[in-house]
Amino acid sequence: MEAILSFCFAVLLAPLFPVVIQKVKAGIAGKQGPPWLINYYTVVKLLRKGSVYSTSTSFVFKLGPVVSLAASFLLLLFFPWAGRAPLCSFHGDVIMLFYIMGLGRFFTILAALDTASPFEGMGAAREAFFSVLAEATIFCILILFFRLTGSLSFAEFFVDTHFLNLMDTHGALLLLAVVGLYIVMLTENSRVPVDDPATHLELTMIHEVMILDHSGPDLALIEIGAWFKLLFYAAFLSCIVNPFQVDNIFLNGFLFYVVVVFVYITIGVVESCMARYKLEVVPKFILKASILVLFGIILTIGGL
Numbered sequence: 636m637e638a639i640l641s642f643c644f645a646v647l648l649a650p651l652f653p654v655v656i657q658k659v660k661a662g663i664a665g666k667q668g669p670p671w672l673i674n675y676y677t678v679v680k681l682l683r684k685g686s687v688y689s690t691s692t693s694f695v696f697k698l699g700p701v702v703s704l705a706a707s708f709l710l711l712l713f714f715p716w717a718g719r720a721p722l723c724s725f726h727g728d729v730i731m732l733f734y735i736m737g738l739g740r741f742f743t744i745l746a747a748l749d750t751a752s753p754f755e756g757m758g759a760a761r762e763a764f765f766s767v768l769a770e771a772t773i774f775c776i777l778i779l780f781f782r783l784t785g786s787l788s789f790a791e792f793f794v795d796t797h798f799l800n801l802m803d804t805h806g807a808l809l810l811l812a813v814v815g816l817y818i819v820m821l822t823e824n825s826r827v828p829v830d831d832p833a834t835h836l837e838l839t840m841i842h843e844v845m846i847l848d849h850s851g852p853d854l855a856l857i858e859i860g861a862w863f864k865l866l867f868y869a870a871f872l873s874c875i876v877n878p879f880q881v882d883n884i885f886l887n888g889f890l891f892y893v894v895v896v897f898v899y900i901t902i903g904v905v906e907s908c909m910a911r912y913k914l915e916v917v918p919k920f921i922l923k924a925s926i927l928v929l930f931g932i933i934l935t936i937g938g939l
Contacts, residue, residue, distance in 0.1 A: 637884055640884075649859070651671065654669060654670075655899040678858065686849075686851035687851070696749045700849060700853040702739055704857070704863075707739060707864045708863060710863065717892070718891065725788065728788050729792075733773055740763075744845070762841055765822055775928035779811075783808065802878040811930060814924065814927055815924035817872060817901075820868035820871075824864060828920065830911065
């Protein structure tokens with residue numbers, strides 16, 4: 636029952652947390668920002684509309700948003716929210732989940748290419764290239780976690796009494812993983828400095844240019860999937876950073892989501908203080924994350 640409640644709570648709050656980023660950016664700029672429920676209003680508005688399809692598209696274009704949302708939804712099913720056992724879990728599930736995430740991205744890229752638009756093809760090529768670099772960092776993090784715990788499951792990482800956190804004896808190694816995972820989060824969710832989700836200039840967009848032809852319910856599915864994906868990465872970071880796990884489900888959940896909100900606040904601060912990198916600089920920025928985590932893996936060779 637606790638796992639079901641934690642999962643449902645996370646699903647309901649997923650559209651709310653991105654507003655924290657907008658509020659932080661607006662506050663730094665001296666503005667009020669959007670209403671807290673703006674994303675819920677947006678989803679309802681998009682679901683009421685109809686979808687417009689180009690004559691050059693096929694069923695692949697319609698399949699992209701569905702697969703993307705399904706992949707992000709599965710991530711939440713296997714994640715231990717607030718230190719509680721997830722709804723689904725098995726040894727090695729982290730590997731399956733990240734490949735499922737790659738499957739969702741693959742169909743999003745296919746949907747972009749199916750439009751026969753040169754701009755969407757350009758964005759798809761960039762998305763594929765940067766995601767390959769981020770994938771290397773992800774698997775370096777999983778190797779590091781396997782070296783520290785001997786397991787490859789989110790439940791075994793964060794539910795056991797010896798859960799991974801920065802206050803552990805391996806806190807210094809996990810700090811490298813936190814920095815690398817934070818860079819991956821910005822990359823995978825098309826945030827500044829890798830991409831700017833607020834821009835509408837085709838020559839500089841990466842993810843946004845891929846979904847220009849989507850509208851109505853299809854666009855709603857893409858937006859919901861993006862919120863689920865961002866929440867997954869923020870929760871992943873929060874589980875490592877949060878050193879507290881208590882028996883009270885409500886207190887434990889409160890402490891967990893406080894850290895989650897803090898992660899979203901940092902994203903807003905980063906987007907307010909930094910500009911988007913030039914395209915030739917982005918690969919170097921992503922590869923720094925891989926180097927940091929790889930250095931942590933090397934340290935475990937002698938330390939363990």
